[in-house]
Amino acid sequence: MQPGADVNQRIARISAHLNPPNLQMESSFGLRQVNCRAKGGSPGFKVAILGAAGGIGQPLALLMKMNPLVSVLHLYDVVNTPGVTADVSHMDTGAVVRGFLGQQQLEDALTGMDLVIIPAGVPRKPGMTRDDLFNINAGIVKTLCEGIAKCCPKAIVNLISNPVNSTVPIAAEVFKKAGTYDPKRLLGVTMLDVVRANTFVAEVLGLDPREVDVPVVGGHAGVTILPLLSQVKPSCSFTPKEIDYLTDRIQNGGTEVVEAKSGAGSATLSMAYAAVKFADACLRGLRGDAAVVQCAFVASQVTELPFFASKVHLGRNGVEEIFSLGPLNEYERAGLEKAKKELAGSIEKGVSFIKK
Numbered sequence: 001m002q003p004g005a006d007v008n009q010r011i012a013r014i015s016a017h018l019n020p021p022n023l024q025m026e027s028s029f030g031l032r033q034v035n036c037r038a039k040g041g042s043p044g045f046k047v048a049i050l051g052a053a054g055g056i057g058q059p060l061a062l063l064m065k066m067n068p069l070v071s072v073l074h075l076y077d078v079v080n081t082p083g084v085t086a087d088v089s090h091m092d093t094g095a096v097v098r099g100f101l102g103q104q105q106l107e108d109a110l111t112g113m114d115l116v117i118i119p120a121g122v123p124r125k126p127g128m129t130r131d132d133l134f135n136i137n138a139g140i141v142k143t144l145c146e147g148i149a150k151c152c153p154k155a156i157v158n159l160i161s162n163p164v165n166s167t168v169p170i171a172a173e174v175f176k177k178a179g180t181y182d183p184k185r186l187l188g189v190t191m192l193d194v195v196r197a198n199t200f201v202a203e204v205l206g207l208d209p210r211e212v213d214v215p216v217v218g219g220h221a222g223v224t225i226l227p228l229l230s231q232v233k234p235s236c237s238f239t240p241k242e243i244d245y246l247t248d249r250i251q252n253g254g255t256e257v258v259e260a261k262s263g264a265g266s267a268t269l270s271m272a273y274a275a276v277k278f279a280d281a282c283l284r285g286l287r288g289d290a291a292v293v294q295c296a297f298v299a300s301q302v303t304e305l306p307f308f309a310s311k312v313h314l315g316r317n318g319v320e321e322i323f324s325l326g327p328l329n330e331y332e333r334a335g336l337e338k339a340k341k342e343l344a345g346s347i348e349k350g351v352s353f354i355k356k
């Protein structure tokens, strides 16, 4: 090679980098359009996050952009999506990111999606219950689900907005009204309860949380969150004091974070982690992976209630199978009765919000 040829090649490479011939800023804000030869991105699923600029939405967008199963990521919110989209879109991962701002762009955000994740809505402040969020969040979930029914009725829906025990029944009623309801495709996200249970149980047992699996059934608020400590894997036993401590901490994990944040919101980072763990399971199910099992709040015949959280098998159509609760001890049977009583009211409240 001629002396200097190497340097010239390097200059050419740097110049190509500074003036890329086929750069496209993927966003609906028209930030910058440069001649573009290819769309870029990898084969995979199309995912929308509704509420993407929020406390959960932003880290969730970040983590979904890193998920190799995602080829297209739509970020929708009523505020701030241009900034979040521009930011996340610079990550050199496969998914193409597009942003959508305001209700007039909701339909574009949803069209063609395989999975829609909804963390839109207001969070708790200290002293509030999740049910105190109903009046604001019920209407938000209704509007978003009307959009889903119209634009991507076959999408799997992961509903995070609280109170989950009521927002899932609201979504079901909206889809029924639109004639698109498929109970296999609507899942309330209770994964954070499992994530917390795994963490707290691992602490007590002195294990790595990644080795621990705690089924958490029922719903997603206070006593409706029912950890089945008799079914923990690896198999183990707890003293009555440990059971009281763990049950209380798992049921009140959300409140622990709300109080620690003292007015600045509720769990966002651990929730984004849990949401991605759950969304990834849904996508692996859609891909046809075998034996994908997670807990979720779904339409169910496991109890006499129309919705209940338990372990479900996720497959190509969403929820392929719902597992029964298995053998419960006396403590858990008493907990189940309390959980069902509160759940019944929360479900009814959601249903009548749409039927009224």
Ligand SMILES: NC(=O)C1=CN([C@@H]2O[C@H](COP(=O)(O)OP(=O)(O)OC[C@H]3O[C@@H](n4cnc5c(N)ncnc54)[C@H](O)[C@@H]3O)[C@@H](O)[C@H]2O)C=CC1
Binding pocket: 050, 051, 052, 053, 054, 055, 056, 057, 076, 077, 078, 079, 119, 120, 121, 122, 123, 124, 133, 137, 140, 143, 144, 159, 160, 161, 162, 163, 164, 189, 190, 191, 192, 193, 220, 265, 266, 267, 268, 271
């Ligand atoms: N299922 C679960 O385990 C958990 C649920 N949550 C719930 O998730 C929800 C969101 O929490 P954060 O992200 O902390 O709240 P946040 O207030 O930080 O973010 C919510 C986002 O929703 C957006 N939003 C409001 N109305 C909207 C609409 N009509 N369409 C689209 N986006 C809209 C807001 O602009 C905001 O960016 C809350 O209801 C919270 O209680 C929070 C933690 C755990």
Ligand SMILES: O=C([O-])CC(=O)C(=O)O
Binding pocket: 123, 124, 130, 162, 192, 253, 254, 255, 257, 258, 266, 267
């Ligand atoms: O506690 C809240 O309001 C948010 C939530 O659902 C949780 O962290 O489990």
